[in-house]
Each structure stands twice: as structure tokens, then as C-alpha cells.
Amino acid sequence: MEDMFRFADEFGPSQIIHIYRPSLALKAIVVVDNTACGAAIGGVRMAADVSVEECIRLARAMTLKNAAAGLPHGGGKSVIFGDPRMATEAKERLIRGFAAGIRNVFDYIPGPDMGTDERCMAWVEEEAGRAVGLPGVIGGIPLDEIGATGFGLAASIDVAREFIGLNLQGARIAVQGFGSVGKHAARFLAVKGAVLVAASDTSGTLADASGLDIAALIALKQAGRSLHDYDKGVKLPADAILDVDCDIWIPAARPDVVRADNVARLRTRLVAEGANIPCTVEAEQALYARGVLVVPDFIANAGGVICAAVEYRGGTQRGAFDYIDERVRANTRAVLEESRRGNTLPRAAALTLAERRLREAMQLKRWHSPPRAQ
Ligand code: NAD
Numbered sequence: 045m046e047d048m049f050r051f052a053d054e055f056g057p058s059q060i061i062h063i064y065r066p067s068l069a070l071k072a073i074v075v076v077d078n079t080a081c082g083a084a085i086g087g088v089r090m091a092a093d094v095s096v097e098e099c100i101r102l103a104r105a106m107t108l109k110n111a112a113a114g115l116p117h118g119g120g121k122s123v124i125f126g127d128p129r130m131a132t133e134a135k136e137r138l139i140r141g142f143a144a145g146i147r148n149v150f151d152y153i154p155g156p157d158m159g160t161d162e163r164c165m166a167w168v169e170e171e172a173g174r175a176v177g178l179p180g181v182i183g184g185i186p187l188d189e190i191g192a193t194g195f196g197l198a199a200s201i202d203v204a205r206e207f208i209g210l211n212l213q214g215a216r217i218a219v220q221g222f223g224s225v226g227k228h229a230a231r232f233l234a235v236k237g238a239v240l241v242a243a244s245d246t247s248g249t250l251a252d253a254s255g256l257d258i259a260a261l262i263a264l265k266q267a268g269r270s271l272h273d274y275d276k277g278v279k280l281p282a283d284a285i286l287d288v289d290c291d292i293w294i295p296a297a298r299p300d301v302v303r304a305d306n307v308a309r310l311r312t313r314l315v316a317e318g319a320n321i322p323c324t325v326e327a328e329q330a331l332y333a334r335g336v337l338v339v340p341d342f343i344a345n346a347g348g349v350i351c352a353a354v355e356y357r358g359g360t361q362r363g364a365f366d367y368i369d370e371r372v373r374a375n376t377r378a379v380l381e382e383s384r385r386g387n388t389l390p391r392a393a394a395l396t397l398a399e400r401r402l403r404e405a406m407q408l409k410r411w412h413s414p415p416r417a418q
Contacts, residue, residue, distance in 0.1 A: 084120030087157025128159030143171030194228025196347020221297025295322035
């Protein structure tokens with residue numbers, strides 16, 4: 045217990061719920077971090093090596109992201125222990141069991157995350173009565189299919205590049221994690237003239253200084269294959285993506301992939317955090333000291349949750365894209381200007397912005413307000 049409480053502060057977490065159903069081999073954790081702005085929205089992650097600590101930190105990232113984006117939602121997250129590539133029937137059983145377990149956690153609205161997708165959200169919706177990121181056929185805006193987060197990431201990069209005088213035409217991008225976020229970010233950036241010089245997935249890194257064919261790689265992944273199955277380019281180990289000479293480096297896989305011990309390997313001018321908490325605090329400090337601009341996760345990758353919030357209120361895909369474009373651009377600019385003005389890390393500026401909104405919302409709520417003077 046003590047261990048979990050070490051993460052608690054004035055903002056949360058408000059609840060940590062463990063779900064165990066031995067008959068289903070189900071082990072899951074839900075963290076509802078802060079609900080001052082409204083019911084918590086946050087993804088359901090499935091991976092074999094998730095942890096309560098990862099879940100708590102990701103839930104906080106959602107609180108900050110939702111507050112920074114000005115959404116009427118708090119932050120939460122859940123993790124299911126398991127290999128996401130398990131057989132579909134087994135996965136459906138596990139996800140439905142998980143969803144039944146959160147039926148009464150009314151202040152948590154689940155969405156897709158690593159290892160889960162729109163189809164999983166349809167199962168969750170049926171069992172729990174709520175979910176976002178649903179398939180279009182049952183009223184959702186399929187945020188991973190349309191690339192809502194990748195679209196927002198490209199918009200954020202388009203603003204950030206002004207701060208370092210980088211032209212997107214011909215800019216070299218490297219993407220770690222060619223999944224829902226990474227591949228769409230590459231696709232939207234290519235429309236602006238950028239060139240994908242390397243991408244990675246769990247099979248390894250694929251590199252080509254003259255540019256990889258993004259459409260072909262997306263088709264390959266859609267067919268259930270890996271980047272290393274591609275017949276062109278140089279094949280390298282997964283972590284070689286850190287060494288790729290590029291202008292924009294996009295982490296879009298797991299947390300803590302850039303740390304004090306490997307940050308010196310990055311050869312880039314801009315890091316746009318597609319994944320949640322991909323760089324440790326020390327790594328972000330080291331990059332700042334080297335003059336590498338980092339756009340923090342909860343500013344750069346808010347596209348998906350903005351889309352989910354629009355869906356939850358019955359909005360359209362067009363409306364979602366407009367909202368993402370406007371919000372992510374405005375927030376990226378506000379954070380980078382504040383960082384420049386105050387000579388602080390972009391993350392510190394982003395935190396100030398989000399925490400100010402959170403505190404304002406908390407003042408309006410009975411449970412979150414500080415005790416009133418008698
Ligand atoms: P995904 O499962 O669709 O894709 C993840 C990709 O990363 C896969 O291609 C996988 O092979 C690859 N990968 C996993 N471990 C890797 C490693 N060690 N090295 C290289 N590649 C690796 O997941 P996603 O939805 O694209 O999410 C990626 C990240 O972005 C996660 O951190 C997630 O929390 C974050 N995120 C996602 C969204 C969204 O809308 N999907 C929104 C905000 C943040």
C-alpha cells in the first residue's frame with residue numbers, strides 16, 4: 045500500500061481498483077486519477093509487462109492532458125495483464141470480463157490504447173455501458189483508424205518547427221513504434237513534405253536515408269506483418285532507432301524509452317512525444333540543455349482524447365479534426381512561448397498551464413476543495 049501512496053498528491057489518484065478473476069485468468073488495474081473536470085477518460089492498455097506504477101503515471105498524464113486540452117473530463121487509465129496478440133476469442137473473453145468489472149466505476153470512461161482497438165471498445169461498451177473510440181458502425185469516431193492522435197501530433201510539430209526554424213519540406217523524421225500513432229503521424233507529416241527515414245516496431249528498425257514508402261509500410265502492418273518483413277531498406281535492431289540522424293524524432297511506443305543512459309544517442313532537433321511519458325525527466329533535461337526542443341506528451345498527443353470527447357458528445361469526425369487542429373496548435377504555441385519566456389523546460393510550462401486549470405476546476409468541487417474556514 046505504502047508504495048502506491050507514494051504517488052499520491054493534491055490531484056490524485058482518487059481510486060486504484062484491482063480486478064482479479066481467476067476463472068478468466070484476468071488481472072487488471074484501473075486508476076481514476078482526478079475527476080474535477082468531469083468523468084475520467086483514459087485508455088485500456090493490454091501488455092504482458094504492465095504495472096500499477098505505469099497505470100498510475102499514465103492516469104496522471106491523462107488528467108494533465110484532458111485539463112490542458114480544456115476537456116470536460118478528468119484522467120484515468122487501466123491496464124490488463126496479457127499478450128495483446130492472443131487469440132481473438134481469448135482476448136474477447138478477457139476484455140469482456142474486465143468491462144464487467146468496471147461496470148460500476150461510473151467516473152471512468154474507457155478508450156483504446158496499446159494492445160486494444162475499436163473492436164475491443166465495442167465489447168467494453170456492451171458490457172460496461174460506456175466506452176469511447178468505438179467503431180463507426182455503432183456510432184463511434186474510430187480514432188485509431190482515422191489517425192486522430194497522429195493528426196494532432198503533426199499539427200503540434202507544424203507549430204514547434206517554427207520555434208527552431210525548421211522547414212517541414214524535406215524534414216527527416218524517425219518514428220519509434222509504427223502503430224496507430226506513429227504511422228498516422230508519418231502519413232500526415234509526409235503530406236507537409238517530410239520524409240520518413242526510419243521507423244521501428246517490435247521486430248526492429250527499418251531505415252532508408254532516401255525515404256521509406258509510408259503507404260507500403262502501412263499496408264504491410266495492416267496485413268499483420270512486421271517492418272522487418274519489408275523487402276527494402278536497412279534492417280537494424282529495435283533500439284537502433286535511437287541513433288538515427290534526423291530532424292524530428294517521434295517516440296510512439298512505450299514509456300521511458302529515452303533515459304539518462306541513452307539520451308546522448310539521439311541525433312535530432314525536435315522530439316515530439318507521441319507516446320505517453322516516453323522520456324524520463326533526466327532525459328528531457330539533457331535534451332533541453334543540448335538545445336533539442338521537446339514537445340511534451342500531454343500537449344502533443346492530445347488528438348485521440350479530444351476525438352474521444354467529441355465522440356462522447358455525439359460530434360462528427362470533421363468536428364473532431366477541427367477541434368484537434370485548433371486545440372493542439374494553440375496549446376503547443378502557448379507552452380513553447382511560455383517555455384521560451386521563462387527559460388524553463390517545455391514540460392514545466394505545460395504543467396503550469398494544466399495545473400492552473402485543474403486547481404480552478406477543483407475549487408468548484410465539494411470533494412476536491414480545501415477545507416473551508418469555520
Ligand atoms: P499501437 O499498439 O497501435 O502501436 C504501438 C507500436 O509500437 C507497435 O507497432 C509496436 O510494434 C511498437 N512497439 C512496441 N514496443 C516497441 C519497442 N520497444 N520498440 C519499437 N516499437 C515498439 O499503440 P498506439 O495506439 O500507437 O500507442 C502508442 C503510444 O502512444 C502509447 O504510449 C500510447 O499510450 C500513446 N498514445 C496513443 C494514443 C492513441 O490515440 N492511440 C493517444 C495518445 C497516446
